Amino acid sequence: MKGIYIKNNNVVWHDGLVTMEDRNRSNGYKSGIVWFTGLPGAGKSTIAHGVEKELFERNIGSYVVDGDNIRHGINSDLGFGRDDRKENLRRIAWISKLFVDAGVTVLAAFISPYKEDREQLRRMFEDNIFLEVYVKCRPEICEQRDPKQQYKKARAGILKQFTGISAPYEVPEHPDLIINTEELNIGESIKAVRETLERYLKL
């Protein structure tokens, strides 16, 4: 008897009984990643959440990852120095890969100031499912908005290594999409991303 049970339970590594392709086929669209980069206060998270809501209403699985659920969670052990920013993005990339594999489109909103890091991110995903969105806004306008009072704290020296004040931001050279939030309002911004997603992911 024992032999039979063992045979029945022969435990081998099944390389994904349910694959991303299965999920995408069942969903009727591809899963991918939208990477929002830009200065603090440019509008990255706001646009990402707006897109998420629109997709949700259309029954398309997506999920926002941003500082709020990453920096306060899995990456609460990391700071804002060069190495920690790298590790921050490395982990986010791997998490995003899991979501994409699970058929869920990731809307990732992170300052991600370094070109080198963003290029590394892109290399981790297939070309046609990685969409870099540069959320553009002049520093002085971001500082005027200052939604979380971070610029104020950075000016006061309370926040160190703050992008735009005491740490650099390298403007993307060839993003897939530029959203200028000085020119577009939130509805227009969301629409631009959604339309680009429709082309990329065949939504």
Add this chain to the structure above:
Amino acid sequence: MKGIYIKNNNVVWHDGLVTMEDRNRSNGYKSGIVWFTGLPGAGKSTIAHGVEKELFERNIGSYVVDGDNIRHGINSDLGFGRDDRKENLRRIAWISKLFVDAGVTVLAAFISPYKEDREQLRRMFEDNIFLEVYVKCRPEICEQRDPKQQYKKARAGILKQFTGISAPYEVPEHPDLIINTEELNIGESIKAVRETLERYLKL
């Protein structure tokens, strides 16, 4: 004009425009986490993948996280010492929280040999959405199965700190479910988990 645009784009942190509750309501079931613990070769991943497949066929969003997609990805920087095992589980827990928040049920298959670690995991989730499944199988039977030839390598000293050979496994005292894979075959094991999930998550 500028003033108007800024007002339109007033960037504030929207605390989840789409909440887990919204997703669960739309899906018609709750999202949660099934934590499979047990010796290497006990059958954790196999059962998890089987459950995933059944849920997928019923259009219920779930996703397996296990050594294959975690240890080779986000946690490739970690080893198997006590601290690294703790960090391994800490990250997995936070990743799982994101998935649950996204409305996707996590099927987590990890040896997770320490009672202390598993208790800490449980505390990170609401009681009624965390399900601990002890995948039970005698060490000598697991070693006979040895699906990845890990026991062999551990005996040869190639794999260090291998649970069951050179590292301890603390048997769960009060798991939500025990699956004895010496007695149940794979179909029966999957069924037992699915039925328990139906009660917990109102599938």
